[in-house]
Amino acid sequence: MQQDAHEFLNFLINHINEIILAERNQSTLKLQKTDGTKEGVTCNGTLPQSQNSDPTWVHEIFQGTLTSETRCLNCETVSSKDEHFFDLQVDVDQNTSITHCLKCFSDTETLCNDNKFKCDNCSSYQEAQKRMRVKKLPLILALHLKRFKYMEQYNRHIKVSHRVVFPLELRLFNTSDDAVNPDRLYDLVAVVVHCGSGPNRGHYISIVKSHGFWLLFDDDMVDKIDASAIEDFY
Template identity: 30%
Template sequence: MKESKKSVIPPANRYHGLKNQGATCYLNSVLQVLFMTKEFREAVKREQPETENIDLHLTNLFDNLTKCTAQTCQITRKLGISRVHEQRDAAEYFEKILSHTSPEASQIFQGQLTHKNICSKCHTETDTDGPFWSLPLALKDSYSENYRVVDGFKEFFKASDVSGDNQMYCDECDHKADATMKCVMKHHPEVLVLLLKRFEFDYRYMEYVKISRCVDVPCTLKIPENETYELYGFVDHFGNMRGGHYTATIKCQDDKSWYNFNDTMVTRLPDNQSFQMDNTMK
């Protein structure tokens, strides 16, 4: 008798893609990241669906994705996307999906920032708390030719002084005064999302342009308060403001392999993929 072997799903058939309704690659890329985030996938399935939430539609979509190439028509209807041939922003629809998801599920991505204003004269500190689903990092502020996420993170949380026309009103002093502003992370999200701000307004041409510089993303990121995050996925935009295409590259939590999700096409990447060097993704 031959030795019994367990059935193994071929890597090419392990994951399935999403059909593009016209120009909905921005939505497909975000949905694939959410599907591959096991904690989120289980959370939307666990919560009792309510009419105003999108959890039930996401659960149906994720169930379909485990079997075959899936459609996103229910999701686009729920999000009010009527012009499916119009390219939109992936980051915007990531937050839009979470805003339509039950709090129990969306809190996986939610953190909280505290903005501190410290009066330079009386040293009174004023704190304002606010939730976030992604941290925006400006690519133009960098210390090297390649943009380094580590530098961008330090820049985001660096204290800055305001004076002159930028003075801030102090309730204690009852007039404007110089101040120091800084931001601290009050609550660390379970999954941290970083938004690389590749588009800026060019006053020479009076239009938005894309910053097409290489970005170094560490596979392991240690942030203030010694919280550590492991990189497991990113969404790429190819093209410019007038047109382009989105794909998602995601690390499987089971076999630790990287997969590229390009609408209906899913490709397992070689272990020595070119974008990973010295524990850094480029």
């Protein structure tokens, strides 16, 4: 497969975060060396994991939190597990919208048969219902439409080319009951689009909002476009 824009985004965000943590590490070690203290430094000269895992501005801007809620159908006990994300990955269906994609992302899933849930309260595997909710909304929300899908009957990846209606403003509705600022309204500021019939060919273009104008970047070509034309690209 050609280089994927989503993979590059993850690489870039993680790499920037690693640089910030490395610089923070060096600054702290220099400060401790200057004042003669060694508290909080490990034997190999690095900061403890707790200090290295302190949030950076990357987390403050891009990181959100998902909570997985699982309800045992035997004892009705609800258990929750949180996980952080830098982007929300949603499946693409035919004749759909981004709102529908997000709804499907948070649809209740029944865990049964060979996929039963191990309930701590029952001390056994039980049928359960599971759903995903957004607990912490990031300042900047990155949505990944999963257009590259592995098809077992073809033994290869294919591109899902269904059109997805995408609004210029978006409010997430699939938030948890304890979500902070659940009514946050997001304005569309950029779209990265794969042009091509499959994952092994084509290239990417980007559409970016800058100073109230929409700009189309296609290799070394930059054109100004109307907001109404954005939907033509996805």
